[in-house]
Amino acid sequence: MRYVVGVDLGGTNIAVGTVAEDGSALLGLVVRDTPVAAGADAVVNEIVRLIKESVTEAKKAVPGMDVAGVGIGAPGPLHRAQGVVRLAPNLGWVDMPLRDRVSAGSGLPATLDNDANCATLGEWWLGAAKGARIVVGMTIGTGVGGGVVIDGEVFHGASDVAGEIGHTSIDSTGRRCKCGNYGCLEAYASGPAIAARAIEEVESGEPSTLRDLVKGNIKAITAPLVYQAAHDGDHLARQVVRETARFLGTGIANIVNILNPDVVVVSGGVTLAGDQLFDPLRREVIRRAFKPAVEACRIVPGSLTGKAGIYGAVAAFKSQRGAA
Amino acid sequence: MRYVVGVDLGGTNIAVGTVAEDGSALLGLVVRDTPVAAGADAVVNEIVRLIKESVTEAKKAVPGMDVAGVGIGAPGPLHRAQGVVRLAPNLGWVDMPLRDRVSAGSGLPATLDNDANCATLGEWWLGAAKGARIVVGMTIGTGVGGGVVIDGEVFHGASDVAGEIGHTSIDSTGRRCKCGNYGCLEAYASGPAIAARAIEEVESGEPSTLRDLVKGNIKAITAPLVYQAAHDGDHLARQVVRETARFLGTGIANIVNILNPDVVVVSGGVTLAGDQLFDPLRREVIRRAFKPAVEACRIVPGSLTGKAGIYGAVAAFKSQRGAA
Incomplete structure (x- = not known):
């Protein structure tokens, strides 16, 4: 060997x-x-x-x-x-x-x-998408990374850019993204974007255990704290996760209609929120994408953390x- | 033979x-x-x-x-x-x-x-994308159709839905599409959507030769009339075509970042508007998509009308x- x-x-x-x-x-x-x-x-x-x-x-x-x-x-x-x-x-x-x-x-x-x-x-080789024919991967971290695997090979495109799903716009006049585009998934669903949205909500006076977790230093709220608070039942954190799920679901619905994959694997810290993330995410995809494509597609968390x-x-x- | x-x-x-x-x-x-x-x-x-x-x-x-x-x-x-x-x-x-x-x-x-x-x-076999490795096609008509050809074969996906680019959302809270989604390209850039936008503008009192072309029966404005008027220099019609180009460009930028194609072929009546369509469309893609992907990609009208x-x-x- x-x-x-x-x-x-x-x-x-x-x-x-x-x-x-x-x-x-x-x-x-x-x-x-x-x-x-x-x-x-x-x-x-x-x-x-x-x-x-x-x-x-x-x-x-x-x-x-x-x-x-x-x-x-x-x-x-x-x-x-x-x-x-x-x-x-x-x-x-x-x-x-x-x-x-x-x-x-x-x-x-x-x-x-x-x-x-x-x-x-x-994830295609040994994880949540093992052996599937058409796999789309998204990794939520500092950015929102993406990849496409077809028949066990990475789909690279004409110049090694293919798979940049985090930089697809779901709101053509929306938030400016670091890449220069507007309304990219990354501008709404990356770790820093999730933290920023939670900070905005807490600053507006919404009650939340997040305020205590950072001892009142609201700017110190991070994405992992939001996932943890959502997991522990905090209302505001759950709302931020639900919104994140809807943004991701809108982007994944686009991908489902374009690539009609067998599996979409979502990885990264936000998946710690579990069904708090995946239930509304799947509902959003069902609401938006073509039924025969939705029925053919599993949307699952990565299994090789x-x-x-x-x-x-x-x-x-x-x-x-x-x-x- | x-x-x-x-x-x-x-x-x-x-x-x-x-x-x-x-x-x-x-x-x-x-x-x-x-x-x-x-x-x-x-x-x-x-x-x-x-x-x-x-x-x-x-x-x-x-x-x-x-x-x-x-x-x-x-x-x-x-x-x-x-x-x-x-x-x-x-x-x-x-x-x-x-x-x-x-x-x-x-x-x-x-x-x-x-x-x-x-x-x-x-278009891959004998037309504007002849022999290219990764081809995305869009056909603007009653709807906005899409197709993906990789290495000379249609990419069908898991359940024959792949390529539905007309049903990707560029505005998650935008116009309702017939497919049930919101903000689909088809809801902005199909022939009927183009006619509807022109009718809205003319009804709001904007001066235009379109009013004369339909003898004042504004509801009778069709997409082909808009393309013709744009070609002939009508200001309002050109504005509607430019807006259409920006919608299409936003959607094509998404596709360029996902599939990194060698060629995008745009077909259908709207391409009669020529550079009135393609110049702002290409600018929008340049503005939004990753540079190495834009540089690798030709965006051209279909040649097999x-x-x-x-x-x-x-x-x-x-x-x-x-x-x-």
Whole structure:
């Protein structure tokens, strides 16, 4: 059995694991802060160090392990064939040749794909969308990432941009998004957008346990606090989650009418709200999308929390470099 | 050389032609009114009659012609494997086994696909998107039809609904669409929606040559009159076309970020407005979508006016039944 190292690079964390080629084991899982402030070289060096750390750890379980290479998932837009991250605002990167630098540093062949594509591919390979033919993935975090997997392959489009579902507008004159568009899903349903909407409500005087949770420092309300308060029954937090569900449901209805997928996988912190999120979300999709498309589509939470990106980066390596 | 008959069934017209399998000739083109009021049997009989008329005409040019079968494009949603039109409001049909009835009537094997899918496939085979890898087609008529062609095959999705781009919302609280959703492209950019917006403007007292074209009977303003007036320089008509372009551009920007296509083909009467439509439409897409996706994508008018659906139905027959 060969192994492939999966790297999930984010603006906050780097997660690395060493994965059996058949997906039967993830060994040497390490998660560390991304040293963004220390600069691009420091981030690349940290990735290389974590790869070595993960492999060393994995070899304790499987001595003499054969490591075939490294699959990297990174924020996009990317130039995949060149292995280059074209633009990553959260990392401060422009045209970073990440694949070749990691390959040189680790001494292993490497591939590069988009982080949200990898997360979707991971859920297709081993998670909530296992084996489904047409899979759409959405990851709600600092942004709203998206990916499309068709017949077990990431759908990349003409220039590696495909799947940017977080940057589809559901309100052409709505909130300005960081991408320049108006009314993007990301502008309503990302973690920071959810926190901002909760802060607006609490500031307007609505009663909520959120006020106590931050000891009156309303600006300190975060998305995870909102999910927790919703889970614990707070009325205002539940309302914010319901609104989020309706925004996401509107965007997912658009996707359902365009791609008619077998599965939509929603991942990220907001899914901690459970049925508080998924019930109104599914109702919104039913209300808006074509019935034969809704009936064909499961809408489910991701099942590989914190690992989907690693598994998917490994699957992308296998797909691009060929299985052993 | 074998030939395949292509049928493009619409709520207004039935267009039929006999096409050489390599696309080098379309013979025996016949276009007749769809006898909707006379009932479903009358429509099926008319389709069969027109197939025979087209083949008879075609055989005058190519005596002894070998006709392999019939490809049908029909309004959907369809059940393609069963050859059934599930629902066609403009024809008053529910669960009509169109493929087998046409096959029985004509004595030829037949296939069924969605009309907008066929139009997109036709433009891929022989038209404005010839040979492109990822093609999105939109047809502006009584509705706003859509289709997606990837690597020369229609992308059907899990239950033959994929490509319904006209039913993606660009304003979650916007105009109610006939499909039940709110803010669909079709509710703003279909022919009737364009006419309705022009009528609203003229009724509000805006000066326009449209008022004279309908001799003061403002309700008689139609979408083709708006396109003609825009082409001839009427200020109000141009404004309505510009607004239409912005709606379409918003929807196309969403598609560009999701599918990252090589080509978007826009067809239908509104394209008669030419640059009056395409200039603001392209500007809107540039304003909203990711730059690497916009740069990879041509947005062009269809080039097979009135024939894309026939050619595409033939291509779908070849794809489903195998080329000779």
